[in-house]
Amino acid sequence: MNPLITVENLDFTYPDGTPALMGINLEIGEQEFIAFIGQNGSGKTTLSKCINGLFKPTAGKVIVEGLDTSRRGIIKQLVTKVGYVFQNPDHQLFNRSVKSEIAYGPRNINLPDDEVEERVREAARVAGVSEDLFDTHPYFLPKGLRQRVAIASILALKPRTIIVDEPTTGQDMQQSLEVMNFLRTLWKDEGHTIIIITHEMRIVADYAERTVVLGQGQILLDAPTRQVFAQPQILQQTYVEPPQITRLAQKVSMEEPFRSVLTVEEMKKLSKEVLS
C-alpha cells in the first residue's frame, strides 16, 4: 500500500537561520493514529507545518498523496489532503457564525453552493455540532464546542489526514476524554489518519498506536507506542517521561513484559499473573 505522506531527508531552517528539522524521514499510511511527542522546540509543530505545506522544505521533500508540497500554488490542493487544528481554537475561528466558519474552507476552494451546504451539514454532524448552533457566534460557545467547530471546519475540506495540536491542553479529564474519543471515532469509523501533538503521556498511551519522538529537530524514535515507552533513556533526551505506571513497572523489572506496561489495568493484570 502506498503511504499517504512521505517525508524524505527533510531539513527545515527558519528564515533567521535557526535550524528546526534535520534529516527527517517518515512514512505515514492510511488510517493511522500517531502521536508526535518531545519537549517544546523539538520540532513537532514545525514538522506538522511541513506536512500540511505551510512550511516549504529547506532541503529534501514532503510528498502528500502524490503532491510535492514545495510546488508553487499547491496549497489549495493540500488543504483538502491534510487538515491542521490549532491548539487554541480561538486562533483559527474568525467568522461570525458557526455555519460560515465551517463553510469557509469549502467556499475558499470554490466549491458550488449546494456542495458547500452539504459538506457543512456532514462535517457538523460528524463533529457533533448541532445545526441549532449554526447562527451562533463561535466565541459564545464553551471551549469544548469551539474546538469541535474548529474540527468541523477542517472536516468540511475532507482531508484524509488530520493533525491536532495539543487537543487536551488546559482541559479537565472529562473534556479530554470527550475530544480524544471523538478523534478515535474519526480514526476508527471515518477512516482518517490522525496525528496528535501532545505532552500528555497518558493520552499517548491510551490512544496512539504509533509514536514519533522528536528531539532537537531529529526523530529519536518512531515505533509502536508500547515500544517507545520501553526506551526511557532515549525519551529522557527530549525530557519526556513514560506514564507513571510504566516507570513503576520498569522499576520492578526492565525485562518484558514489565518493561512495556502502558496502563494501570495492564499492571494489575500482570501483577495477578506473577504474584498468585
Added chain:
Amino acid sequence: METIIEFQNLEWKYENTKEFALKGIDLKIKEHSFVGVVGANEQGKTSLLSAICGLIPHSFNGIYRGQVLLFGKPVREMDSLELATKVGLVFSDPESQFTAMTVEEELAFGLENIGYSLSEIKERLEWAAQITMIEDLLDKSPYDISGGQKQRVAIACVLAMNPPVIMMDEPTSMIDPLGKRLIFDILRKLKEEKKHTLIVAEHNIEQLAPLADEMILMADGRIVRHEPTLDFFTNPLYLREQGILPPECTEYAQWLKDEGYLAPDVRLPLELEQAAELILPIFQKKVVK
C-alpha cells in the same frame, strides 16, 4: 497552626450568570499549609481563589453573601494595597499580568507601587529571581521568552511581593513537561521554606499530590471534599466519577491493598519513589531483574 483564611457560608454569583459560582462555602486554611484544589473546569476553583485574594468582590459585580476572613479581617473591607501585601495570585496565562519592557522592571513594578526602598526592592528581587531560576532573564522582554519562562517570571512577580499567602491557578496547564517540572520544583522549594501558605489549583494531580498536605475537591460551586491528601485518594472510584484521576501509583497501590498483596494498614504512596519502595519487595522473589 493558626487559621489564617476562613470562609463563612460564602455565596457568590457573577452579575451575568444565572447560577451561583460559589455555594455555601465553609472553609478553614491553616498557616503554612499547602492546599491543592482540584475539580473539573467551571466548577468554582478560580472563583474560590478569587474570593481569597479579593478579586471577588472588588473587581467583579455580583451578589456576595457570607464572608471571607483573611488574617481575621473581612476581605470585603480590605483595600487593594492591604490585599496585595497579604496574598498573591498567579494565573494560568502569565501574559495576562505583564506590563513592563523587561523582566526586571516587571518584578519591581509591584514593589515600587507599594513604595519599598531601593535596597529592599533589590533584596526581594534577587530572592524571587533565584528561587524561580530566572536570574539570566532579567534583561529580556517578558514577551520574548518561552511559555515556561514566562510562567516563572509571573511567579517571581508574586514572590517578590513576599505575601504570606501564595496562590496559583493552574500554573502549568499551558506549558511543556520540562517547564512543568520546574514550576513544581519552585513549589517544592517554597513548601520546604515553610514561610508561606500555598494554595494551588491544578489538573496535574500526579505532581500536585506529593506536595499537598490537604486536597479540596470542587463540584458545582461547592466544596464536596476537603481532606488530608492521603485520605483524599483512598476512594479512587469516587474521584473518577468527579473527573479526577489519582496518581497511577496511588491507584495501583490501592488495588494491591484491596487484593491483599499489601497490608490493609499500609500508607498509600503518592509518588513514584514511595510506590517503588512499597511494591518492590512483593515482586522481589517472583521477578528476575
